[in-house]
Amino acid sequence: MPSTNPYANPPAFHSDDIQPSNKYDAAFHIIPVPWETSVSYEGGTANGPNAILHASVQLEHYLDGSFPGDAGIYTAEPVDCDAPASTVVENIKVATRGALNLGKCPILLGGEHAMTLGPIQACEELDIPFGIIQFDAHADLRYAYQGNLYSHASVMERCTDLGVPLHQIGVRALCKEEVDCRAERGVTHLDAAELYWKGYPEQLLPEDFPEHVFITFDVDGLDPSIMPSTGTPVPGGLNWYQAIDGLERALKGRKLLGADFVELAPQPGQHAPDFLVANLIYKFMEIAQRLDCLKS
Numbered sequence: 001m002p003s004t005n006p007y008a009n010p011p012a013f014h015s016d017d018i019q020p021s022n023k024y025d026a027a028f029h030i031i032p033v034p035w036e037t038s039v040s041y042e043g044g045t046a047n048g049p050n051a052i053l054h055a056s057v058q059l060e061h062y063l064d065g066s067f068p069g070d071a072g073i074y075t076a077e078p079v080d081c082d083a084p085a086s087t088v089v090e091n092i093k094v095a096t097r098g099a100l101n102l103g104k105c106p107i108l109l110g111g112e113h114a115m116t117l118g119p120i121q122a123c124e125e126l127d128i129p130f131g132i133i134q135f136d137a138h139a140d141l142r143y144a145y146q147g148n149l150y151s152h153a154s155v156m157e158r159c160t161d162l163g164v165p166l167h168q169i170g171v172r173a174l175c176k177e178e179v180d181c182r183a184e185r186g187v188t189h190l191d192a193a194e195l196y197w198k199g200y201p202e203q204l205l206p207e208d209f210p211e212h213v214f215i216t217f218d219v220d221g222l223d224p225s226i227m228p229s230t231g232t233p234v235p236g237g238l239n240w241y242q243a244i245d246g247l248e249r250a251l252k253g254r255k256l257l258g259a260d261f262v263e264l265a266p267q268p269g270q271h272a273p274d275f276l277v278a279n280l281i282y283k284f285m286e287i288a289q290r291l292d293c294l295k296s
Contacts (some may be wrong), residue, residue, distance in 0.1 A: 005047075005202060006054075006070060006130070006268050007047045007050035007244045007266065008050070008051045008052060010028075010032075010049075010050040010053035010054050010072070011053055011054065011056075011057050012053070012075035013030040013052075013056045013073050013075045013088055013281075014056045014057065014059050014061075014069055014073060014278075015056075015057060015075075015208045016057040016058075017047060017053055017060070017061035017069070018061060018069035018070075018073060019057070019261075020073065020074065020075060021072035021073060021074050021284075023074045023098075023099075023102060023104070024102065025072050025074075026071075026072035026073055026074035026110075026151055027071035027072050027073075027104060027105060027285075027294060028071065028072065028073050028074070028104065028105050028107055028217070028285055029035035029074050029098075029102075029104045029105065029106045029107065030053075030073060030074065030075040030076065030107055030109060031076045031077045031079065031092075031096065031099065031106055031107065031108045031109065032044045032049035032050070032053065032075075032076070032077075032078040032079065032108075032110055032111075033049060033078070033092055033095075033108050033110055033111040033115045033118075033260075034047070034048070034049050034078055034080065034111060035078075035079075035081040035088055035092075035111040035112055035114065035115050036048065036079055036081075036086075036111070036112055037081075037085060037088070037112065037114065037150070038041050038066055043263065044229075044231065044265030044266060044267070045110060045111055045231065045262075046081075046111070046263050047265070047266050048109065048110055048262070048263070048264035048265060048266060048277075049078065049110065049111060051266035051274040051277075052109050052261070052264060052274060052277050052278050052281070053109070053278075054274065055275040055277070055278040056278040056281075057084075057273065057274075058275055058278070058284070059133070059278060059279060059282050061149045062282065063282060063286050064110060064283075064286060065066060066290065067291070068282055068283075068285040068289060069282070069285070071285070071289055073285075074104075076095065076099075076195060078087070079091050079092050079093055079095050081111070082228060085114070085148075085150035086150070088115075088118075088119050089114075089115075089118045089121070089150065089246040090118070091118070092108070092115055092117075092118025092119065092120040092122075093119070093121045093122045094120075094122075094253070095147070096108065096118060096119040096123075096194035096258065097120035097122040100122060100123070100126060100256070100257070101140055104259055105256060105257075105259075105288065105294055106122075106258040106259075106287075107258065107259050107260070108259070108260035108261070108262075109260070109261060109262075109281075110260060110262030110263060110264070111122045111262055111263075112231075112262065112263060112296065113140060113152040113155050113218050113262045113263055114150050114152045114154075114155050114214070114246035115151070115260065115262060116155050116156075116185070116216045116260055116262065117155055117158045117159060117215065119224065120132065120159045120162065120164060120214060121162070123214055123257050123258065124162055124164065126257070127286055128212050128257075129210045129211075129212065130151075130164065130210050130212035130213060130214060130257055131164060131165040131166065131167065131205075131209050131210040131212075131213050131214075132156075132159060132165070132166045132213070132214050132216060133163055133167050133168070133169065133205070133213055133214070133215050133216070133250045133282065134156060134166060134168045134169065134216050134217075134218070135170050135215075135216070135217045135218060135235075135243065135246060135247075136168060136169075136170060136171055136173065136216075136217075136218040136220065136221045136223040137170060137172055137173055137192070137218065137220040137221050137227065137232070137233075137234040137237055138153065138171060138173050138174060138220070138232065139156065139168060139171050139173075139174040139178040139181075139187075139189075140154065140155050140156040140157070140178075140218075141154075141156050141157045141158060141160070141174070141177070141178040141179075141181040141182065142154045142175065142177055142178060142181075143157055143177070151175075152263070155195070156168075156187075157181060160181075160185045160187065165186070165188075165207060165209060165210060166185070166187045166188075167187070167188045167189065167204075167205055167206070168187060168188070168189040168190070168191075169189070169190050169195070169204075169221070169238075169246055169250075170190075170191070170195065170221040170237060170238050170246075171189060171190060171191045171192060172192035172193065172234055172235075172236050172237070172239075173174070173232075173234045182256050182266065184187070188205075188217060189202060190204070192220050192236050192237060192238070195238075195242065196236065199286045200246065200248070200249055202244060204246070204249040204250060205250070207271050211253075211254055211255050212254070212256075212257050213250065213251070213254045213255070213256060213257065214256075214257045214258055214259065215247070215250060215256070215258075215259035215260075215263065215281070216259070216260050216286075217243075217247075217249075217259065217260065217261045217262070218230075218262050218263045219261065219263050219264050219273075219276075219277055220232055220234060220237070220240055220263055221231055221237055221243070222237050222238050222239075222240075222243060222276075223233070223236065223237035223239055223290070224237065224255065224272075226239065226272075227241060227273050227276065228262060228267075228270070228273060229262050229265055229266050229267050229269060229270060229273035229274070230262075230264060230265055230273075231263060231265050236290075240276075242270065242288070243280065244280075244283060244287075247283075247284060247287055248287055248291070251287055251288060251291050251293045252291055252293075253291075253293075254293050255293055255294075256288050259284065261277055261281055262281065264277050
């Protein structure tokens with residue numbers, strides 16, 4: 001009997017116009033992570049990766065003067081997420097490290113934000129100083145949430161446990177514990193209200209921020225008017241061009257280790273948010289190439 005899941009049997013990323021590359025020739029490795037274990041409001045993130053892949057075949061090959069897909073896109077098998085949280089994080093780390101070992105740029109498709117600990121652990125094993133740039137509505141700096149150390153609300157706490165510098169963009173919902181954590185750990189930030197009233201500063205990142213970076217983009221960092229398909233929408237988020245401008249500023253002069261795009265909770269019949277995330281990822285590829293920030 002055919003599957004009734006509208007997100008089943010996804011194609012490779014953007015494979016309608018772009019012949020999928022093998023993992024040795026592709027600049028970008030798309031890694032689906034259909035993980036949903038600690039969502040605390042609305043669910044559905046397990047379908048996020050497949051929804052992005054389905055939407056990606058509606059993209060145009062040509063984008064803003066170039067053909068980003070010509071650098072090669074390899075779509076890996078989904079990470080096994082049917083296991084305890086610590087094992088899933090290890091599986092994600094191993095998948096990410098496979099791309100990094102080949103000198104490629106891993107782009108992970110979430111899935112809930114808890115998954116980001118995996119690629120950060122993989123990047124740490126490279127023994128290269130690097131920082132995390134987080135686009136998000138939430139700080140995700142709780143020690144634990146609902147008793148879960150691996151919660152989506154604690155993931156950046158776990159990442160900064162490793163001593164990795166963190167800069168946050170677009171946050172507009174956080175608790176006192178997270179405010180204190182920012183101060184204790186030196187987490188720098190450009191919160192949504194400041195961005196709205198003052199715009200981006202000339203220099204987005206602190207002067208001493210590492211050259212190598214990992215981007216984590218929680219789609220609830222976008223305003224719910226353009227991104228309703230996420231578990232914890234918060235008003236006052238980034239619009240499309242603010243998000244693009246932020247990614248450009250974040251990558252300028254940097255070397256990119258990898259990225260993830262997380263927390264899409266697709267709604268059947270509502271395709272615009274799925275396509276938005278697919279388009280954002282393809283635009284991200286274009287920016288990374290144009291600014292020559294792919295790690296060599």
